[in-house]
Structures are given as C-alpha cells and as structure tokens.
Amino acid sequence: MSGEERTIITSCAHNCGGRCILRVHVRDGEVVRIDTDNREENNGYLQLRACLRGRACRERLYHPDRLKYPQKRVGKRGEGKFARISWEEATDLIAGELRRITEKYGPESRYISHAYGITGVLGDRAFMQRLLSVYGGGYLNYYNTYSTACTRTATEYTYGTAATGSSRDNWLHSKLIILWGHNPAETSFGTNTAYYLRLAKKRGARIIVVDPRYSDTAVALADQWIPVLPTTDNALMDAMFYVIIKEGLYDREFVSRYCLGFDEDTMPRGFPPGNSLAAYIMGESDGVVKTPEWAEGITRVPADTIRRLAYEYATTRPAALIQGWGPQRHAYGEQPVRGAAVLAAITGNVGIPGGWAAGTGSFSRLRLAQVPFENKVKAAIAAFTWSEAIERGVEMGPGDGLRYTEKLSSNIKFIANLAGNGLLNQHSDINRTRRILADESKCEFILATDEFMTASARYADLVLPGTNFLERMDIAPAWEYRDYVVFLEKAVEPRFECRTGYDWMLEVAEKLGVRAEFSGGKSYDDWARYIVEQTRKADPAFPTFEELRREGIYRMEWQEPLVAFREQVAEGRPFPTPSGKIEIFSPRLFEMNNPEIPAVPKYIKSWEGPEDALREKYPLQLIGWHSKRSTHSVMSDSEWLREVAPLCLWLNPVDAEARGIRDGDRVRVYNDRGELEVAARVTRRIMPGVAAMPQGAHYSPDREGVDRGGCINTLTKYHPTPLAKGNPQHTNLVQVEVIR
Numbered sequence: 001m002s003g004e005e006r007t008i009i010t011s012c013a014h015n016c017g018g019r020c021i022l023r024v025h026v027r028d029g030e031v032v033r034i035d036t037d038n039r040e041e042n043n044g045y046l047q048l049r050a051c052l053r054g055r056a057c058r059e060r061l062y063h064p065d066r067l068k069y070p071q072k073r074v075g076k077r078g079e080g081k082f083a084r085i086s087w088e089e090a091t092d093l094i095a096g097e098l099r100r101i102t103e104k105y106g107p108e109s110r111y112i113s114h115a116y117g118i119t120g121v122l123g124d125r126a127f128m129q130r131l132l133s134v135y136g137g138g139y140l141n142y143y144n145t146y147s148t149a150c151t152r153t154a155t156e157y158t159y160g161t162a163a164t165g166s167s168r169d170n171w172l173h174s175k176l177i178i179l180w181g182h183n184p185a186e187t188s189f190g191t192n193t194a195y196y197l198r199l200a201k202k203r204g205a206r207i208i209v210v211d212p213r214y215s216d217t218a219v220a221l222a223d224q225w226i227p228v229l230p231t232t233d234n235a236l237m238d239a240m241f242y243v244i245i246k247e248g249l250y251d252r253e254f255v256s257r258y259c260l261g262f263d264e265d266t267m268p269r270g271f272p273p274g275n276s277l278a279a280y281i282m283g284e285s286d287g288v289v290k291t292p293e294w295a296e297g298i299t300r301v302p303a304d305t306i307r308r309l310a311y312e313y314a315t316t317r318p319a320a321l322i323q324g325w326g327p328q329r330h331a332y333g334e335q336p337v338r339g340a341a342v343l344a345a346i347t348g349n350v351g352i353p354g355g356w357a358a359g360t361g362s363f364s365r366l367r368l369a370q371v372p373f374e375n376k377v378k379a380a381i382a383a384f385t386w387s388e389a390i391e392r393g394v395e396m397g398p399g400d401g402l403r404y405t406e407k408l409s410s411n412i413k414f415i416a417n418l419a420g421n422g423l424l425n426q427h428s429d430i431n432r433t434r435r436i437l438a439d440e441s442k443c444e445f446i447l448a449t450d451e452f453m454t455a456s457a458r459y460a461d462l463v464l465p466g467t468n469f470l471e472r473m474d475i476a477p478a479w480e481y482r483d484y485v486v487f488l489e490k491a492v493e494p495r496f497e498c499r500t501g502y503d504w505m506l507e508v509a510e511k512l513g514v515r516a517e518f519s520g521g522k523s524y525d526d527w528a529r530y531i532v533e534q535t536r537k538a539d540p541a542f543p544t545f546e547e548l549r550r551e552g553i554y555r556m557e558w559q560e561p562l563v564a565f566r567e568q569v570a571e572g573r574p575f576p577t578p579s580g581k582i583e584i585f586s587p588r589l590f591e592m593n594n595p596e597i598p599a600v601p602k603y604i605k606s607w608e609g610p611e612d613a614l615r616e617k618y619p620l621q622l623i624g625w626h627s628k629r630s631t632h633s634v635m636s637d638s639e640w641l642r643e644v645a646p647l648c649l650w651l652n653p654v655d656a657e658a659r660g661i662r663d664g665d666r667v668r669v670y671n672d673r674g675e676l677e678v679a680a681r682v683t684r685r686i687m688p689g690v691a692a693m694p695q696g697a698h699y700s701p702d703r704e705g706v707d708r709g710g711c712i713n714t715l716t717k718y719h720p721t722p723l724a725k726g727n728p729q730h731t732n733l734v735q736v737e738v739i740r
C-alpha cells in the first residue's frame, strides 16, 4: 500500500556552480519526484530554481551501477579487478595502511586529493582532514584549485588580495557589461547569476561576450559576440590599452592616485626606465607597437572591432568587465587575469557601484563554521602538481610551487580521494597519470569513496560506496556570492552498504586508537549542530539548528550593493599591496626576472597556441568547457540529460569541410598525448581554427587506449602555469579526422 507523500527541502551537494532548492517528494521511503523552489518571490527573494541536473538526481540515486559494498583491488592497479569485502575488512585495511605508511614515511607523505563531489560542510574531506590531524600529525596541504589558480594568484599580485568580491546587484547600475570568457548561463556561478544579468540588460546595460564560442550566455544575453582565439586575450587587451592610451581615454586622476606603473610617471623609484605598461604598449621595450592591426593578426578580432570595444569600455561608465575562469585555465593564465584588472583600473571602474574590479568577484559575506582540525604539516604543493609530487616530491622546490617549506620529507605515498574523479578523469594528460598511478611502488595506497566505479576509483586500492546526498543530512553554502546556506535534509535511507565518511572513519579511528580525539564525543548530527552553533557565535543573526532545518534556507539581508575597494577609492585608503597601490607594474614580479612572469600584463605567445610551430602537425586549438550536461563527470552519462545536451565536439563548418566531416559524424581527435572518439557538431557557434568539447565525460579506453568516452583530459597537457602552477587544461593543439 502506498503511504503518505512527504516533501523535504535539500540541494545538490555537487560542485556545480549553483546552490538551488530541490523539493524532494518521498513515499514509502522512496524518492518519487523532484521539483524545485516554489516560495513566493517578495522582499527581493528570488526563487532558487533547480537546473536540469538537479531535477534529474533521482536517476542517479536509483542507478543500477551504484557502488553497493566495499571493494578491494585484486589485480594490478588500474586493471579494474576488484573483490567484495566487508566493512570490517575495509576499515582494517585503511587503519593498517595508514599506520604503516605514517610510520615509514611521516605525515608529509599523506595527501587528500582535490575532490569536490561533496560541497557540504560535513563532507568526507572535512572529516578526513580531522582524522589525519589527530592520527599522525597531519598531511601534505595544497593551495589553489583547478578552478581559480591563476585568478587567485594573479589578482593578489595586482590588488594585494584575491578577495575582490562585489555583489551582483552592482550590475543593475552598469551601463556596459563585458563577459570575458564567462558563461554563467551554463556555469551558474551562484544560482540566478544569469538572471541578474538579464535584469541589468532590461535596465539598459549593453552586454558583450568575448569567447571563442557563441556560448549559451551569448545566445541568451549578448548584444555583441567577439570571438577571440584561445590564449590570445592579452593581445586583444594590449591593443585596447593602446587605443585607450593613444586617445587619452584613461582616467588620469584615478591612475595617478591609485595605480603603480601605468606609465613612466607612475613607476616606483629605483627601476630602470621603459618598464611601465605604457612603455610596453608603445613598443619602447620590445620594438612592437601593440596596435589593433597587430592584435588582429594574432587574435582574429578585426582591428575596428577592437577599437570600438576599447572606446566603448573606456567611455561608458560605470562598466563591468566580468571575467570567468576559462581564460585563465591556459598556459599563461595569469596574464588575462592581470590584464582585465588593469583595464578596470585605468578606466576608473574600480570601487564604484556598477563597475567591477576583477574576475567573477566572488565574496563570502556569510562565513559558515567548519569541522575543526589542526594540521601540523605546513608544507603545501599547488593543487595541480600532486602527480608530480608522487614521482619527485622530495626534489620539488619553490620553483615547482612548493610553499612553506624548503623541501618535502617524502613523495606522496597515501592518497585519500574522497568524492572526486580527479585522479584520472579531471587531471591533465590521462595517459601520463595512468603510468604514474599504475606503479604501485610510487604511491603505495589509494583510497577512494564514490557512488560509482569511476576512472579514478578504478585506480584505487580500496573503493568505498558513499552515500548519495539524498541519503544524508548536510549544510551547504551558496557556491559563489555566498550570502545564503541551504540545509540539506536527508530524504531516504542509504541504499545497499553505502556509508557516509564520518561513519566509517569512526571505525578507522577506533582501530588507530584515536576515536575519542577524532569524534570529540560527537555523532554526525552533533557535528551539524556544532557547525550551526559556531556560526551563530560569529553571526548572532544566524538561525538556530531547528530554525534552519525547518526553513531549509538562511539568507542574509542587505540593502547596498557590495563594492570591492569602495573604501580605498572613496576614502583614499591604501590597497593591500606592498606599495598601497594597484600594481599594474609589480615590483615583486619584476624581481622574479622571468620572461614568462612579466611585471606588467602582456601577451605571451603560448605553447600549443596559434603561434606555435606545432600547429603544422596539430592545426586546431582545442578548448573544453563546463557544460550544462554535467557537473564535471557527475551525471555526464545521464540518459535523461543526454537528450538535452549530448556530448559532441564543436567544429566550425570551414574546419569540418576541410576534413570531410558532416554534422553528427564520429570523429577521432588526437595529439601526441592521446586519442579520443566523439560525435562532431558542425556549427558556426565556434570560430574557425578552434574546436571545443564539454569537459567531464567519463574516460573509457578501448584495448588500443583510444578513449571511447570522450574525456578531454586524454588530450590535455601536464604543464603548470609559470606563477600560479595552475592547470592549463584549455590549451591544447589537436587534429581531427572523420571515422568512416
């Protein structure tokens, strides 16, 4: 007999760019239907409506391929042979390996990988950080992420902080909005970001999209699309600087008061002449004047379009240049980040409502407490460099991005990959990573939790079945523009033998003799209460646990737009840089004396860019993008979503015709690193010379090693960016051939 239907409020815990309300309808202990926010919109409350992925979560929850019990590797690592074991055996194995590896190699050999399948505060990562802190004195840290390595690092060099947060209501004051490699119609960047842009447009803002692709955002919002070749944004920016300088369109007062090194007059003392931005743009330092005609040859943007763009941006105030993270996931990704911030600065668009200082301007008004832990290891590698730290961690130094120590005492020997597919699928150059991971003498133990046997889980020694977010309670903040949290109510009991991290970690802690220190006497639910109580200590307006649970959401209220650097500009306070100014010329970068890390933002010819000689062999630039069809690899094989957004490689008709490729044909895409197969989509939505495919498809090699799953990381390169040591996963040269 079917019982009463109850409805609970939750949100996907995936790293999807959004944080929306899911209303989950449960009958007889089963999720029967999922819909979304239906609250009344008033007092500025915008419904947090779920995307198609959120609404399709039921397919994932009940998928027949869910991991059902713990599995131990029995074949060679990566071969895919596993045997079912009990939880008792599994926790024995983890405790034993942790003890052995810690005693032999010390805490610096232990690593929790960059993995964001769970974004709630009670995720497996949070508790593993605590477990490794109480047992063995900590673990090797990482800094930066795959998301924002160059954005973070390069913004800090310009403004002295990466916290350039402004709120989206700023855009309602903007007269012009430039979305530079930013696609929130798909990437969301906080639920409703595209909606705010639509409101801005209704209020009269003109919207320009700069992107090699005619993205969904361009389709929905753009008055103008400016296609630019990947890796060449800085040539376009340089030419904009040229026009702005030549025509005297910059904000003289702002530049002289707040900026360092715009021209020779604003250079700090003690540096040789000819090192300012203006000197570089006018060719004084390298003999090349950065005219629009020069840039046209590199970027494929017509010189007149560049002139108009520069003129428009410099003369329409306030204007918001909002840069996504696509332009920085490139070989020299630091440069477009610096360039965009400098454009905002010299046009006086910093610190004013309707302007925009940098990047996507993420901020965190609401600070949610965390599960506490104390990692005694201070050493940190850049997130992207973990596979290198397996091979040669002890040889790595500051030049490889090693921080807070001179030298590591061990290579990585233990990896906890919890709710992540970054061991293989999401890390660059899969064939390289496979070779490193397959060598069992290098990293000696790999533990994975997941809901499915992913490519990464296949390279683990022990795979644990995790719960789905609908099977547990958690609390998750907004993804960007953090001013609300959602209480993730548990909808149904875990299926099979699936368990949440804290649950089995308690047993591991017990076996290691640290249960009391690890648990602090708390159950999982107690930790949720603890988080709320600690958050309330800092913010008394934050609801009680019961209130939050009842309402399902807590949202901060405010009236004024949050404007980054408002005080600096309104009150003449120093910027948090060493000079107190916006460092267009960075003395710190100058001291590095490295042509790949220039002191002023510059166009640098990229390896595997349009000016690389390798183009003769591999003539197409390949970029990936974060598509609506999946959250990284999560749901990328969903039958339900496939109908809406199938996986395919975008090719311009010019490039398709030259290769005899018709829309829908299967094609092989390859370079020296690997080969994959995918369907071609022949479309003018991508500029000639460039191919694009969604990132996140599941890697599935055939016997010859050809990836039939279409995972772009079969083709990407492991080559950290010069300063941030970030992941240049959109910089690739390939060839494409039709399969007949």
Ligand SMILES: Nc1nc2c(c(=O)[nH]1)N[C@H]1C(S)=C(S)[C@@H](COP(=O)(O)OP(=O)(O)OC[C@H]3O[C@@H](n4cnc5c(=O)[nH]c(N)nc54)[C@H](O)[C@@H]3O)O[C@H]1N2
Residues within 6 Å of the ligand: 015, 016, 017, 018, 146, 147, 148, 180, 181, 182, 183, 186, 187, 188, 189, 210, 211, 212, 213, 215, 228, 229, 230, 231, 232, 233, 324, 325, 326, 327, 329, 330, 623, 624, 625, 626, 627, 628, 629, 630, 631, 632, 696, 730
């Ligand atoms: N649907 C969905 N949304 C997501 C995610 C997801 O997997 N799926 N992932 C989330 C996460 S973790 C992150 S970090 C963010 C990522 O957000 P982003 O990094 O901003 O997303 P991308 O799609 O990589 O890049 C944004 C745009 O940049 C363009 N682009 C690429 N190269 C260049 C270039 O050289 N120049 C210019 N001008 N444009 C370029 C791409 O075509 C794309 O339209 O998205 C989040 N949102």
Ligand SMILES: Nc1nc2c(c(=O)[nH]1)N[C@H]1C(S)=C(S)[C@@H](COP(=O)(O)OP(=O)(O)OC[C@H]3O[C@@H](n4cnc5c(=O)[nH]c(N)nc54)[C@H](O)[C@@H]3O)O[C@H]1N2
Residues within 6 Å of the ligand: 013, 015, 114, 115, 116, 117, 118, 124, 146, 147, 148, 329, 418, 419, 420, 421, 422, 423, 425, 426, 427, 449, 450, 451, 452, 454, 465, 466, 467, 468, 469, 624, 625, 626, 631, 632, 633, 634, 695, 696, 712, 713, 716, 729, 730
């Ligand atoms: N080529 C290329 N590569 C990229 C990018 C790119 O733009 N291009 N983007 C990079 C970026 S920005 C990021 S953030 C990374 C993302 O890298 P990851 O965070 O590793 O990617 P996901 O695919 O989201 O992996 C999440 C995993 O967690 C599992 N999972 C989901 N929910 C749960 C749960 O509740 N419990 C458990 N135990 N498991 C769960 C999923 O099945 C999935 O395997 O990828 C990076 N890789």
Ligand code: SF4
Residues within 6 Å of the ligand: 011, 012, 014, 016, 017, 018, 019, 020, 021, 049, 050, 051, 052, 053, 054, 055, 188, 191, 631
């Ligand atoms: S944007 Fe993210 S949180 Fe919102 S419904 Fe989609 S997958 Fe879920």
Ligand SMILES: [Mo]
Residues within 6 Å of the ligand: 146, 147, 148
């Ligand atoms: Mo990300």
